[in-house]
Amino acid sequence: MMMNLLSECTQRQLEDLTALIAGIRRDWQTPGIKAALIRIGEQKPDATLADTAAAALRAAGDNGARNPAAMTFEAYWTRPAPTQAQRLEQAELCEICMQPEHMHAAIAYRDHEYMKPGTYQPMTPQETA
Numbered sequence: 001m002m003m004n005l006l007s008e009c010t011q012r013q014l015e016d017l018t019a020l021i022a023g024i025r026r027d028w029q030t031p032g033i034k035a036a037l038i039r040i041g042e043q044k045p046d047a048t049l050a051d052t053a054a055a056a057l058r059a060a061g062d063n064g065a066r067n068p069a070a071m072t073f074e075a076y077w078t079r080p081a082p083t084q085a086q087r088l089e090q091a092e093l094c095e096i097c098m099q100p101e102h103m104h105a106a107i108a109y110r111d112h113e114y115m116k117p118g119t120y121q122p123m124t125p126q127e128t129a
Helices: 011-024 030-043 049-060 068-072 084-090 101-107
Strands: none
Touching: 011 030, 011 049, 030 049, 030 068, 049 068
16 A cells, blocks of 8 residues: 555654665755655655655765755656666567567568567468468
């Protein structure tokens, strides 16, 4: 179950997240981190604890983020685009050549059309004769 940061986050969870961020960014003051996390809960009422933690960690990992208020910046709330390896893992592959559909069109195979998984029906010996 996902939790809304302010309504369901316990004081202990807030303190734990604050301590984690403070451990990563020793140049950020603990009260400022906690205040920024509370501000996130006020500004983003639909934000879950997991979303908030992910954004806070992205901000803390960015040396360009000068203070804890950066955790509220929208740039840290967007999920990074999937890598090529992740896209390939999620792609359906052609039944014949095992290329993902987007690559299939780019390579322009001349001997067959893209075949969705589960649609390939090899010819029987009678059909090839």
